[in-house]
Amino acid sequence: MPRSPDLPLRSLEPEEIEAYQLDGAICARSLFPDEWVERMAAAVDHAIEHPTPLGDQVSLPEVGFRNDLFVWKTEDAFRDFVYLSPAARIAQQLLDAPEIRFFYDQLFVKPAGCHVPTPWHQDVTFWPVEGTKICSIWMTLDPVTRDSSGLEFVRGSHRWEERFKPVDPTYNPYLLSAELPEPPDVEAERERYELLGWDMEPGDVLIFDSIVLHGSAGNYTTDRPRRAFASRWCGEDARFFPRQPSMPLMWEHGLAPGDPLSGPLFPRILPSPIPSEGARRDEGPEPPDPACVERAMKAITERMAGV
Numbered sequence: 693m694p695r696s697p698d699l700p701l702r703s704l705e706p707e708e709i710e711a712y713q714l715d716g717a718i719c720a721r722s723l724f725p726d727e728w729v730e731r732m733a734a735a736v737d738h739a740i741e742h743p744t745p746l747g748d749q750v751s752l753p754e755v756g757f758r759n760d761l762f763v764w765k766t767e768d769a770f771r772d773f774v775y776l777s778p779a780a781r782i783a784q785q786l787l788d789a790p791e792i793r794f795f796y797d798q799l800f801v802k803p804a805g806c807h808v809p810t811p812w813h814q815d816v817t818f819w820p821v822e823g824t825k826i827c828s829i830w831m832t833l834d835p836v837t838r839d840s841s842g843l844e845f846v847r848g849s850h851r852w853e854e855r856f857k858p859v860d861p862t863y864n865p866y867l868l869s870a871e872l873p874e875p876p877d878v879e880a881e882r883e884r885y886e887l888l889g890w891d892m893e894p895g896d897v898l899i900f901d902s903i904v905l906h907g908s909a910g911n912y913t914t915d916r917p918r919r920a921f922a923s924r925w926c927g928e929d930a931r932f933f934p935r936q937p938s939m940p941l942m943w944e945h946g947l948a949p950g951d952p953l954s955g956p957l958f959p960r961i962l963p964s965p966i967p968s969e970g971a972r973r974d975e976g977p978e979p980p981d982p983a984c985v986e987r988a989m990k991a992i993t994e995r996m997a998g999v
């Protein structure tokens with residue numbers, strides 16, 4: 693297939709880039725053609741009906757909350773989004789990065805009446821990666837208000853020195869075993885912080901830094917799901933940095949701590965994809981590697997036994 697990402701409908705404005713640098717998060721509208729938004733909405737609907745083994749562990753199906761990650765490895769629509777949608781070009785402009793690599797994708801679905809909050813957190817403390825140019829592009833596939841779990845950000849918190857425990861909507865004990873302080877209880881003291889949040893329409897995106905503190909309430913509407921698809925992008929200084937604990941990787945990557953992010957798990961998209969990195973995925977869906985899954989599970993069990 694031709695492998696060059698689409699152009700966005702417009703470039704980011706200088707004021708948007710400045711706001712990202714200053715605040716750590718922006719809401720950008722009218723970047724993605726409708727076809728991508730419609731395709732991702734259908735893909736998310738399909739993916740939540742067919743969760744990955746990791747997705748099952750990070751979801752709360754009994755209350756409707758669905759989370760899944762690295763879906764681009766197994767579902768072609770997400771693979772196409774990575775290689776062909778305008779997202780990589782948007783990240784390139786925002787980060788001013790000659791080289792853009794894909795880190796991973798993640799979906800977050802809260803159906804109407806799913807009162808599961810996303811606790812306030814920083815992303816980087818979940819991640820086996822470090823670098824100055826890492827952003828997420830979080831696309832909503834439904835109209836979003838604060839009432840239906842719109843994400844909020846503590847303005848400027850990406851410039852804070854502190855790093856906090858990675859806490860997810862399931863309060864995963866493995867991640868919580870990180871020896872880091874608890875995140876501040878922003879919800880309890882909202883007036884102490886300058887919070888950013890936006891009402892959004894399908895296809896609008898939030899673009900945010902890997903360190904900015906963010907969270908969302910549950911979906912308190914009775915008639916509106918909140919489906920979101922996040923893709924994470926890195927510039928050229930991103931390194932493999934395996935925090936203990938951090939999000940398990942279910943595919944071989946062959947990286948040692950400090951290596952530049954690279955290879956088939958973190959493929960280069962711009963200036964152009966590297967054929968050898970995409971070759972295996974081009975052959976078809978790539979389910980998690982059983983040896984990696986076993987290793988990750990063993991590491992989790994050992995860590996939990998030790999704390």
Ligand SMILES: O=C(O)CCC(=O)C(=O)O
Binds near residue numbers: 810
């Ligand atoms: O959609 C949500 O509630 C959480 C999203 C999030 O935390 C992220 O994309 O980093």
